[in-house]
Amino acid sequence: MFTANNIIEFSKQFSTQQACYQYLANCKWKNGYTCKKCDNTNYCKGQKPYSRRCTRCKYDESPTAGTLFHKLKFPIQKAFYKAIKAMEQDPDCLLTGQVEVDEFRVGGSEEGRQGRSKGKKREVVLAIKTSDYGIHKAYAQVINGAGTKELRPFFERYIAAQACIKTAGWPGYSPLKASYPFSKQYPSKKGKSLQLTPRYILMFKAWLRGIHHSVKHLQVYLCEYNYRFNMIKQKKVIFHDLITKMVKAEPIAIPELMRAA
Numbered sequence: 001m002f003t004a005n006n007i008i009e010f011s012k013q014f015s016t017q018q019a020c021y022q023y024l025a026n027c028k029w030k031n032g033y034t035c036k037k038c039d040n041t042n043y044c045k046g047q048k049p050y051s052r053r054c055t056r057c058k059y060d061e062s063p064t065a066g067t068l069f070h071k072l073k074f075p076i077q078k079a080f081y082k083a084i085k086a087m088e089q090d091p092d093c094l095l096t097g098q099v100e101v102d103e104f105r106v107g108g109s110e111e112g113r114q115g116r117s118k119g120k121k122r123e124v125v126l127a128i129k130t131s132d133y134g135i136h137k138a139y140a141q142v143i144n145g146a147g148t149k150e151l152r153p154f155f156e157r158y159i160a161a162q163a164c165i166k167t168a169g170w171p172g173y174s175p176l177k178a179s180y181p182f183s184k185q186y187p188s189k190k191g192k193s194l195q196l197t198p199r200y201i202l203m204f205k206a207w208l209r210g211i212h213h214s215v216k217h218l219q220v221y222l223c224e225y226n227y228r229f230n231m232i233k234q235k236k237v238i239f240h241d242l243i244t245k246m247v248k249a250e251p252i253a254i255p256e257l258m259r260a261a
Ligand SMILES: [Zn+2]
Pocket: 035, 036, 037, 038, 039, 040, 054, 055, 056, 057, 058, 059
């Protein structure tokens, strides 16, 4: 089973149509093969990649037949790519309860590759759901400055209106109070106003320095890091769930994919 804990591994594993078909075939016939037409359980190789041909009635079934992949109008690799995009930051439910929001900067010489990255710092907004046990779930997005215009769409996408939100004293958050009545700003006391976002930011920056060395694809790295983190917390394998749903032709997967398009 592919758990998609690394986007680069993903693109290697599904670099060809063949690999995608193989994965689908494994999903589809995981519990054994039965002919759809005559219930025969013996098959030989079919005409299309990874298709199976019934040895009795000769019905040739492809890995995509009867699945949502069959109905997609674009190539299968693109469908897989959409699946991983859907999975990277799928806000299957908005952050509720206790939520902390903070902005931070990444890049410039300190996080960049030595002698190379003179790129300017990038600004990121981060929202985490906190619980008694610490950080529960996190989403982050690269923004062009921390104005309300940039912050509002992020809030709308990831945070429930009734959440109890803590932010720093930054004025960009003030106009959002009308839509988020339980949000409260805490004036910075030497950076101590928020408890858990600073910890998360440190962890993310350490990971980024250790693995990626540059911030060229910062949003992808944020997605990857949050995905790993949220997966550990949720103990779910969204990618495999999504593909399995599509192989079983459960209609729920289509809007998920389209939303990610
Ligand atoms: Zn048959």
